[in-house]
Amino acid sequence: MSSKYWKLGIVGWPLGYSxxxxxxxxxxxxxxLEGEYKEYxxxxxxxxxxxxxxxxxLDGFNVTMPHKQEIAAWCRTEGxxxxxxxxxxxVVNTIVMKGGRASGHNTDGxxxxxxxxxxxxxxxxxxxxxxxxxxxxxxxxAVLTLRGVAREMAVWSRRLESAERLVEETRKMSRNASVxxxxxxxxxxxxxxxxxxxINATPSGMEGEGDAPFxxxxxxxxxxxxxxxxxxxxxxxxxxxxxxxxxxxITGDEMLAGQGAAAFEIWTxxxxxxxxxxxxxxxxxxxxxxx
Ligand code: NAP
Numbered sequence: 001m002s003s004k005y006w007k008l009g010i011v012g013w014p015l016g017y018s019x020x021x022x023x024x025x026x027x028x029x030x031x032x033l034e035g036e037y038k039e040y041x042x043x044x045x046x047x048x049x050x051x052x053x054x055x056x057x058l059d060g061f062n063v064t065m066p067h068k069q070e071i072a073a074w075c076r077t078e079g080x081x082x083x084x085x086x087x088x089x090x091v092v093n094t095i096v097m098k099g100g101r102a103s104g105h106n107t108d109g110x111x112x113x114x115x116x117x118x119x120x121x122x123x124x125x126x127x128x129x130x131x132x133x134x135x136x137x138x139x140x141x142a143v144l145t146l147r148g149v150a151r152e153m154a155v156w157s158r159r160l161e162s163a164e165r166l167v168e169e170t171r172k173m174s175r176n177a178s179v180x181x182x183x184x185x186x187x188x189x190x191x192x193x194x195x196x197x198x199i200n201a202t203p204s205g206m207e208g209e210g211d212a213p214f215x216x217x218x219x220x221x222x223x224x225x226x227x228x229x230x231x232x233x234x235x236x237x238x239x240x241x242x243x244x245x246x247x248x249x250i251t252g253d254e255m256l257a258g259q260g261a262a263a264f265e266i267w268t269x270x271x272x273x274x275x276x277x278x279x280x281x282x283x284x285x286x287x288x289x290x291x
Contacts, residue, residue, distance in 0.1 A: 006035025007057065008267060011050065011071075012064035015041040017232070020062055022286060023260045023279040030278035031270040042067070056100045060267040062260075063093050068135050071095065075104030085109055088173055089142035091135040094263040105266050108136055109143035111259025112227075115250050116197075120225050125151040127194055131214060132201030133157035133166040136229055140201055141166060141181070145174045153181040154195075158202075160185045192219040198242075200228045205236030214238065222246035231256050234287050253283045 006028065010020045016039070024037035040061070042050045047067055051074055055061065063071045072092040075082045082104040086092045092104035128150045130137055137155070144150045153170070157163040163183035170181040184190055192198070198216060203209045205228060217238060220226065226242035231252030242249045257279045261272035264279075 004034065006033055006268065007059050008035060008061060009038040009040050009058060010062040010064060011040040011042050011047075011055075011067060013041055013043050013066060015039045015064075018064065019231070019256060019283060019286060020064075020260060022282050023257060024264060026278040026282035027261065027264045027270075027275035030275045031264075031268065033268060033270070044070070047071075055095070055102065056097060058097050060094065060096045060263075062263060063095060065135075068092060072104060075102055080104070085142065085146075088146070089139045090169065091138050093135075093259065094266055096266060105263070106139055107259040107262035107266070108139035108255070109146075110262040110272075111255045111257075112136075112140050112229075113143050113147070114258045115254035116225070116227065119248050119250055120197075123196060123225070124149060126196040127151055128153040129190060129192065129195045129198045129216070130155045130201060131157075131199060131204075131216075132229075133162035134201065137166060137199075137201040138169065140199060141170045141179075142173055145170060145179050148179070150179045153179055154184050154190050155181060156184045156187055156190070187215050190216075192216045193221055195224060197225045197227065200226075200230060200236075200238055203230065205230045205233075205238055207232050217241035220245035220247050224248070225250065227255075228252055229255060231283075253280075253287070257283055 008024060010018055021037050028035045068091055075092055080102040086104050086106035089106050091106050094105040094107050096103045126149055130153055133155055155163040155166050167181040167183045220242055224247045226247045227250040228236050228239050229252045230236050234251045234253055239249055239251055260279050261276040264275050265272040
């Protein structure tokens with residue numbers, strides 16, 4: 001067993017709802033490492049001070065709302081750095097600290113991709129409907145672009161400008177591997193029946209947010225993949241409708257565990273595959289205790 005004591009955590013505001021401490025504590029144990037994964041609830045106005053004084057004491061940390069963009073910008077300041085995927089997606093969710101310097105990574109792309117190919121390994125030339133145009137949607141657009149698997153991607157967001165911005169960014173990402181993307185204002189105009197993959201990357205369906213208001217649930221059909229990033233609850237309205245329609249369903253906890261295991265590997269070099277089962281088990285126990 002290593003003698004190093006790993007100091008890991010998550011920074012965001014507010015916190016207290018995060019399942020990351022549960023997952024990473026299980027991962028430390030499964031990997032036989034000594035350490036801790038703590039929550040750092042930091043208000044936006046206190047973030048600069050925290051980055052200067054507390055972050056350097058850690059080996060690494062995850063970043064959640066509302067600090068993802070500000071910390072990505074911090075990674076671009078002198079002395080710090082960002083990996084290629086986080087530059088492409090413009091979002092950072094994992095930081096490695098070494099000698100007071102930060103390097104930013106984004107594991108949402110990997111976390112999203114791994115369950116998708118596990119459930120549908122043979123999908124090619126996908127027609128994708130992406131609901132949402134925030135940080136998670138950007139990582140998804142980036143990974144789909146990099147993999148070159150989408151034939152076309154329709155992006156819908158509450159505000160059309162957000163969808164248009166993501167489409168524009170996707171065009172820039174896809175200079176070498178083109179993914180025709182279009183922003184949609186009205187979901188009624190999208191041929192949902194023809195989509196191979198429908199992804200909810202909005203908080204809609206989350207506890208306290210109300211259920212999925214998307215007028216797509218009645219148009220789902222067998223054979224489609226419905227991937228809901230929301231994990232609390234695991235069975236959202238969209239997920240239930242997709243199950244009823246006979247779709248292949250991927251729930252948000254699969255991505256949660258995947259992005260967590262990828263972050264754990266970046267920090268500790270322990271392969272994600274080695275800790276993923278323990279992380280999933282911790283999540284399953286959490287959901288079982290709530291049902
Ligand atoms: P974000 O950057 O705040 O983006 C949220 C997106 O959803 C924006 O496009 C926003 O639209 C839209 N939106 C916000 N509230 C909405 C509502 N009530 N109904 C419909 N659309 C709404 O957030 P994010 O980081 O991308 O995260 C999005 C969701 O994915 C969250 O629920 C988060 O917990 C989840 N997530 C899950 C994982 C996982 O591992 N499973 C990983 C990352 C994120 P406007 O821009 O038009 O306001």
